[in-house]
Amino acid sequence: MESKKISKSISFIGAGNMGGAIIQAVCRTADPGKVFITDYQQDKAEALAAKTGCRTAGSNDEAVLSGDYIFLCVKPQVMGSVLAGISPTLNTLKEKGEHKVLVSIAAGLTIDSLREKLSGACRDMPIVRIMPNMPVTIGKGMLALAAGTDVPSAALEDLKTALTEAGRVEQLSESLMDAFTVVSGCTPAFIYMFIEALADGGVMTGLTRQQALTYAAQAVMGSAAMVLETGEHPGALKDAVCSPKGSTIAGVAALEQRGFRSAAIEAVRCGFLRNVELGKD
Ligand SMILES: NC(=O)c1ccc[n+]([C@@H]2O[C@H](COP(=O)([O-])OP(=O)(O)OC[C@H]3O[C@@H](n4cnc5c(N)ncnc54)[C@H](OP(=O)(O)O)[C@@H]3O)[C@@H](O)[C@H]2O)c1
Incomplete structure (x- = not known):
């Protein structure tokens, strides 16, 4: 054994x-x-x-x-x-x-x-x-x-x-536990929302719900693994996927126009403030 x-x-x-x-x-x-x-x-x-x-x-x-x-x-x-x-x-x-x-x-x-x-x-x-x-x-x-x-x-x-x-x-260090709790503990909920929204887009463009969920979740998992395994900056990995006049850069521009990155930063900041507040209860 x-x-x-x-x-x-x-x-x-x-x-x-x-x-x-x-x-x-x-x-x-x-x-x-x-x-x-x-x-x-x-x-x-x-x-x-x-x-x-x-x-x-x-x-x-x-x-x-x-x-x-x-x-x-x-x-x-x-x-x-x-x-x-x-x-x-x-x-x-x-x-x-x-x-x-x-x-x-x-x-x-x-x-x-x-x-x-x-x-x-x-x-x-x-x-x-x-x-x-x-x-x-x-x-x-x-x-x-x-x-x-x-x-x-x-x-x-x-x-x-x-x-x-x-x-x-x-x-x-314990002083970083509140920040960790949000980036690691709350991120799964943020990512589930992201996967659901990507799948909605997939359904709008013709995929079945099951196909869209599987493809979106697998893409999120593979992308996260690439960040961890290559050690490359996510910005560089994103640039590598965006070809001139291509579909990815069109989607990236749409996300930027709607404040995607700013919303993600705010989600972490609000979660952090709430976590600190809960610790005082
Ligand atoms: N769930 C998460 O994603 C997550 C993430 C990070 C940290 N945590 C932490 O993990 C801890 C547990 O959360 P959980 O989601 O696992 O809660 P949970 O499912 O409610 O589990 C707690 C268990 O402890 C039992 N219990 C309550 N009082 C007890 C006592 N005096 N003696 C022995 N057992 C007792 C509960 O029984 P009853 O149901 O009968 O009360 C329940 O079965 C929490 O402190 C939470 O902050 C959870």
Whole structure:
């Protein structure tokens, strides 16, 4: 059997949409026998365990006791009660010299704000913040990881390795997390709108809806892959496709006339401002 790259155990509190996607990715790099999951709706955890071979924990406390890395995959509004609930167990473990690392995937919650929701001696425990995006679901996500200097480098390496099957993982300064959240987390919605609109144009010009959606989505995927794989500036790639008096430059001019690039920049700027606002709630 293929040897797994992570020897530590990993627990998940919350096995919903994003938690579930990350659990499935982590079970491909870590030994599923050392992955423990729990959820308010235990049937969700059981279904995922049956699918991935990982184990269920009977409660949040049991998840804390079982994992070296404890992923917190609940909505930001319930994070306070989850952290208050597990604090006594974390404090007991700390007294015994057992070191755990908390890993939050909650949008908008800073490491400091997570720390404030803990009570007792565990408040100074290492906390890592991870921001995934929706394509994590198919292993093609973009994830950022931010951590203070108190997080051991071995733990950061383990976490990056554990997440490799979820997509591309980069470590970022926490101060850039709001900008990252919009460019990576919100962009899928912007691109879905773009693909839908391109397909509308395709239908107007004679394609079936299914043909138009497939061709537009494949063109978006291939174009994105070229940006990543060639390292070329997107402007240069665009110029290479525009021949004199050709159809592409006619379409490019139409997009420019209607403020396409300016709309995209505004979408990111408005998303960023809203994200900062949400973090203060
Ligand atoms: N979805 C995304 O695209 C995305 C992207 C980036 C970050 N995130 C972050 O990911 C986190 C989870 O989001 P999600 O979309 O996966 O939410 P979700 O589908 O609602 O999953 C959260 C799960 O946690 C369970 N839960 C709630 N309270 C609990 C508790 N006290 N103990 C144990 N389990 C509990 C929920 O059960 P109930 O349903 O019964 O409440 C639910 O099954 C959020 O913090 C979000 O900001 C999500």
